[in-house]
Every structure is written in structure tokens, then in C-alpha cells.
Amino acid sequence: MFVSSNSSPELVALGRRLRQMRRARELSQEALAAAAGVHPKHLSEIERANKDPRATTVVRLADALGVTVAELYEDEPPADEAASVTRA
Numbered sequence: 001m002f003v004s005s006n007s008s009p010e011l012v013a014l015g016r017r018l019r020q021m022r023r024a025r026e027l028s029q030e031a032l033a034a035a036a037g038v039h040p041k042h043l044s045e046i047e048r049a050n051k052d053p054r055a056t057t058v059v060r061l062a063d064a065l066g067v068t069v070a071e072l073y074e075d076e077p078p079a080d081e082a083a084s085v086t087r088a
Contacts, residue, residue: 007049007050008052011041013054013077014046014049014053014058014072014073015046015047015048015049016047017071017072018043018046018047018061021065021071022047022065023069025065027080029043029044031046032061032065035064036063037060038061038066042057043061046061059071
């Protein structure tokens with residue numbers, strides 16, 4: 001994952017968590033973006049911490065993933081996601 005050197009730690013953590021949750025659910029960026037009503041390129045920028053999403057966008061992404069907004073900002077992944085395997 002390419003992260004801009006200007007990115008805040010909070011944006012990096014949010015992007016990492018979004019990607020982790022998306023992959024755990026075996027969703028492509030396009031599928032999650034469509035479910036959340038955002039452009040796939042915008043989701044990609046958020047995951048790479050190049051864009052600071054609006055609060056409404058974060059809410060829509062959380063809803064599309066079936067989690068709370070708070071869960072997107074947790075440091076530790078839930079137990080069911082910690083055991084998942086991600087293949088490149």
C-alpha cells in the first residue's frame with residue numbers, strides 16, 4: 001500500500017482498517033464503493049490515506065461493511081477478522 005508522507009496517522013489507520021475489513025469480506029474496491037455510493041477511485045484514495053473522507057462517507061462505508069463507525073477506528077481487528085487469510 002502506497003501512503004503519502006503527508007498522511008496523518010489517523011488517515012493511515014482508517015485506510016488500513018477499511019482495506020482489512022473489505023478484504024475479510026472478500027469485496028473488491030468496486031463492490032464496496034458501489035454499496036457505499038462512492039466512486040471506486042475515491043475509495044482507493046481513502047484506503048491509501050491520500051484523501052480525508054467526509055463524515056458522511058465514513059458512515060456510508062461503515063454501513064456497507066456492516067460495522068459501526070467506531071469499529072473503523074479500532075486499533076485491533078475483531079477476533080473473526082484477525083484469523084482471516086489475505087492472499088495477494
